[in-house]
Amino acid sequence: MKQLLTFIRKEFLHVFRDRKTLLMLFGLPIAQIVLFGFALSNEIKDSRIALVDYSKDAVTTRLIGKIEASHYFDIQHTLADAGQLNAAFKRGDIKMAVIFPANFGDDLIHTRKATLQVIADGSDPNQATTITNYLQSIVRDYNSELAQDSQQPLQIRPEVQMLYNPELRGAPNFVPGVMALVLMLVCTMMTSVAIVREKELGTMEILLVSPFKPIYIIISKLAPNLLISVVNLFIILFLSDIFLDLPVKGSIALLVFCSILFILTSLSIGLLLSINAKTQQAAMMGSLMGMMLPTMLLTGFLFPIENMPFILQALSNLVPSRWYFIIVKRVMLKGLGFSAVWRETLILAGMCILLFGISLRKFKIRLQ
Amino acid sequence: MKTLYFLLEKEFRQLLRNRQLMRTLLLAPLIQLILLPLAADYTVKDINIAVADNDHSPTSQRLIAKITSNGYFRLAGYTASYPQALRMVEQDKADLALQIPAHFERDLVRENSKQLYIAINAIEGTKANLGGAYLQSIISDFNDDVRIQWNVAGNESSRTSGNDIPQVTVTSSNWYNPLLKFPLYMVPAILVTLVTAMVAMQSAFNIVQEKESGTIEQINVTPIKKHIFIIGKMIPFLVLGIVLFTMGLLVGRILYGIVPVGSLWVLYASLIVYLLSMLGLGLLLATYSFTQMQAMSLSFFFINIFNMMSGVFTSVDSMPGWAQTIVAAFPPSHFIKIMRMVVLKGSGFSDILPKLGAMALIGLFLNTWAILNYRKTA
Numbered sequence: 188m189k190q191l192l193t194f195i196r197k198e199f200l201h202v203f204r205d206r207k208t209l210l211m212l213f214g215l216p217i218a219q220i221v222l223f224g225f226a227l228s229n230e231i232k233d234s235r236i237a238l239v240d241y242s243k244d245a246v247t248t249r250l251i252g253k254i255e256a257s258h259y260f261d262i263q264h265t266l267a268d269a270g271q272l273n274a275a276f277k278r279g280d281i282k283m284a285v286i287f288p289a290n291f292g293d294d295l296i297h298t299r300k301a302t303l304q305v306i307a308d309g310s311d312p313n314q315a316t317t318i319t320n321y322l323q324s325i326v327r328d329y330n331s332e333l334a335q336d337s338q339q340p341l342q343i344r345p346e347v348q349m350l351y352n353p354e355l356r357g358a359p360n361f362v363p364g365v366m367a368l369v370l371m372l373v374c375t376m377m378t379s380v381a382i383v384r385e386k387e388l389g390t391m392e393i394l395l396v397s398p399f400k401p402i403y404i405i406i407s408k409l410a411p412n413l414l415i416s417v418v419n420l421f422i423i424l425f426l427s428d429i430f431l432d433l434p435v436k437g438s439i440a441l442l443v444f445c446s447i448l449f450i451l452t453s454l455s456i457g458l459l460l461s462i463n464a465k466t467q468q469a470a471m472m473g474s475l476m477g478m479m480l481p482t483m484l485l486t487g488f489l490f491p492i493e494n495m496p497f498i499l500q501a502l503s504n505l506v507p508s509r510w511y512f513i514i515v516k517r518v519m520l521k522g523l524g525f526s527a528v529w530r531e532t533l534i535l536a537g538m539c540i541l542l543f544g545i546s547l548r549k550f551k552i553r554l555q
Numbered sequence: 556m557k558t559l560y561f562l563l564e565k566e567f568r569q570l571l572r573n574r575q576l577m578r579t580l581l582l583a584p585l586i587q588l589i590l591l592p593l594a595a596d597y598t599v600k601d602i603n604i605a606v607a608d609n610d611h612s613p614t615s616q617r618l619i620a621k622i623t624s625n626g627y628f629r630l631a632g633y634t635a636s637y638p639q640a641l642r643m644v645e646q647d648k649a650d651l652a653l654q655i656p657a658h659f660e661r662d663l664v665r666e667n668s669k670q671l672y673i674a675i676n677a678i679e680g681t682k683a684n685l686g687g688a689y690l691q692s693i694i695s696d697f698n699d700d701v702r703i704q705w706n707v708a709g710n711e712s713s714r715t716s717g718n719d720i721p722q723v724t725v726t727s728s729n730w731y732n733p734l735l736k737f738p739l740y741m742v743p744a745i746l747v748t749l750v751t752a753m754v755a756m757q758s759a760f761n762i763v764q765e766k767e768s769g770t771i772e773q774i775n776v777t778p779i780k781k782h783i784f785i786i787g788k789m790i791p792f793l794v795l796g797i798v799l800f801t802m803g804l805l806v807g808r809i810l811y812g813i814v815p816v817g818s819l820w821v822l823y824a825s826l827i828v829y830l831l832s833m834l835g836l837g838l839l840l841a842t843y844s845f846t847q848m849q850a851m852s853l854s855f856f857f858i859n860i861f862n863m864m865s866g867v868f869t870s871v872d873s874m875p876g877w878a879q880t881i882v883a884a885f886p887p888s889h890f891i892k893i894m895r896m897v898v899l900k901g902s903g904f905s906d907i908l909p910k911l912g913a914m915a916l917i918g919l920f921l922n923t924w925a926i927l928n929y930r931k932t933a
Contacts, residue, residue, distance in 0.1 A: 207844065211852035219859065226878035227869050229681045234872060250723070276730060277902040279892060282872075299721045309729030310899035312737050313681075314870060319727045320688060326723050333721050342668040343698045345691055349677035350644060357869075359678050368859075376855065380848055465575060467847045468760050472579040475855060476752050479862070480587050480745070484594040489868045491682060493601055499594045513647070520678060521645060 228357025364488025378457025436522030755833030832918025
């Protein structure tokens with residue numbers, strides 16, 4: 188036991204001596220939570236559009252005024268000629284063009300019908316659909332003004348309530364996602380590199396010939412990373428409460444418990460990676476490159492998992508951060524208790540035990 | 556020149572000898588490029604809806620049938636009360652809850668108007684927005700159906716007058732990607748993130764590795780000039796980047812049928828400018844790190860921020876102004892835009908020139924800084 192404590196102390200000294208890495212490890216969650224929390228959102232607004240008005244009458248002026256007033260659009264130019272559109276799209280200056288044909292107002296008054304044309308830059312499908320929808324709803328508004336729609340009989344009025352995130356901010360979705368991402372990647376990387384480093388520098392050999400048990404080596408390697416990650420967790424929770432107005436609505440103890448479980452799972456993945464890697468470079472590449480994008484995409488905070496093809500849905504079940512993301516959303520944002528997350532917690536616990544068991548068995552006590 | 560040749564020979568041998576590394580460097584990105592674009596799809600379908608129908612009238616039944624037959628919505632539950640429907644949202648069993656209040660049909664006829672209550676789980680913005688919009692448009696369609704059904708007999712005048720109301724209609728079309736296929740948009744960007752992570756950061760590790768194992772001392776005492784050494788370190792990764800990029804384009808072509816509309820020359824010229832600027836960043840990080848651990852945590856910091864902020868997944872235009880200014884300093888944000896422009900829209904050299912110029916400037920800045928800093932520490 189005393190041996191183990193001495194070793195844990197040694198590992199802590201190693202970690203705390205390296206100020207640069209330490210600074211980065213703590214700076215990373217801070218910078219990312221603040222940056223992502225404020226900057227990222229799935230909302231689409233201020234899209235640059237061009238207007239081509241061949242008619243220039245009272246009706247088009249009125250419609251243009253309505254488009255201008257919406258914060259969804261940022262009117263870039265008023266092009267004189269639709270021939271310039273292709274060039275503007277190619278330069279990426281505009282995302283959509285609205286074309287009012289000649290005699291627009293006259294048509295509306297005399298034939299009771301006028302058609303405006305919308306061309307969206309389909310290279311970004313999500314933006315194209317969304318801004319076309321925005322424009323159509325502006326036109327619908329205008330139409331109901333024309334028709335004085337309020338007199339319509341038999342009106343069904345849907346009253347919509349946005350739960351948990353009434354202002355539709357990006358942060359409530361991104362904070363739990365970033366938490367899962369950062370904790371998972373930092374833990375995996377730090378662990379795998381710490382062990383492979385000993386191999387590469389040859390000090391592992393010395394450790395292995397000592398009477399020190401392999402499990403102690405593993406525990407002492409994991410201890411500092413566990414501590415760092417838990418501190419990071421508290422920094423993230425503190426920042427999101429202070430800056431992003433996202434307090435932990437549920438039980439903090441439950442959230443911390445689940446987080447530690449998740450951190451241990453990630454540490455075990457790092458351990459597993461370190462067993463097969465021969466150089467630090469390979470270990471880093473494995474953990475950074477092999478895991479970063481899959482974790483980002485398969486956690487479910489960027490794209491809904493239910494939409495993915497079956498193979499990817501199946502794969503996402505193997506990604507621990509996916510389950511952790513669900514837990515954080517439920518406990519932190521919705522304020523639910525253990526009864527709502529026991530299944531996810533159990534899955535994480537199972538993964539943790541399985542991964543740790545495998546890496547313990549596979550931990551090589553010989554280098555060659 | 557001859558020194559450079561020998562250095563390059565050394566670097567390439569070291570790189571190609573490390574099978575494990577080469578496997579990760581080339582295979583991992585390709586597998587990811589094959590699978591991940593499938594995951595990146597915003598198309599919202601199968602929205603789970605929980606319905607609490609307190610009316611149980613033919614009208615409410617027809618409304619529910621209309622919602623669930625539309626293809627977007629799946630009836631997750633038919634509950635007795637609204638709180639129960641809300642509980643389903645809480646437990647993530649449903650994305651939104653709809654309440655049809657008691658006496659819905661009766662009040663609609665008597666009072667000519669009646670509310671419906673919709674609650675949407677708004678944590679995931681896209682789904683909330685689109686789900687809400689779809690549901691409301693279905694309800695408004697339904698509203699028209701109801702009017703026609705009940706008004707046809709009673710109020711003929713309202714139908715004839717319908718033709719008199721002036722109406723603006725919209726015809727919309729989508730250029731460059733008429734079917735709005737998502738992979739077309741995602742594959743070029745994912746390819747950029749993969750190339751970035753693989754190549755640029757690898758150069759940082761590589762130099763620091765020499766530092767850590769002490770071999771850099773041996774090179775420092777030889778008459779090899781610093782810039783030759785740096786060039787010798789950069790060229791292999793430049794080549795690797797180009798190889799990886801080309802493989803990625805082929806994957807995109809074979810699997811997703813993406814053929815760049817624009818000129819390949821423009822694409823590759825931008826790629827080289829981009830790689831040089833990112834290699835400059837790698838070099839800069841290397842000069843600030845003494846161990847691979849430090850290089851790794853530094854580059855992880857940057858890559859993670861690049862990936863999230865450069866507009867791969869979320870739109871840069873929707874960010875607040877200060878964030879857009881920061882993003883403008885990230886080389887990947889420019890290159891991702893260039894890729895999408897050239898590959899999808901066929902933008903030419905003059906179209907991308909401002910972005911290319913910005914990238915070149917950033918690259919020049921990073922490289923100069925790195926070289927100045929390198930001289931001092933070495």
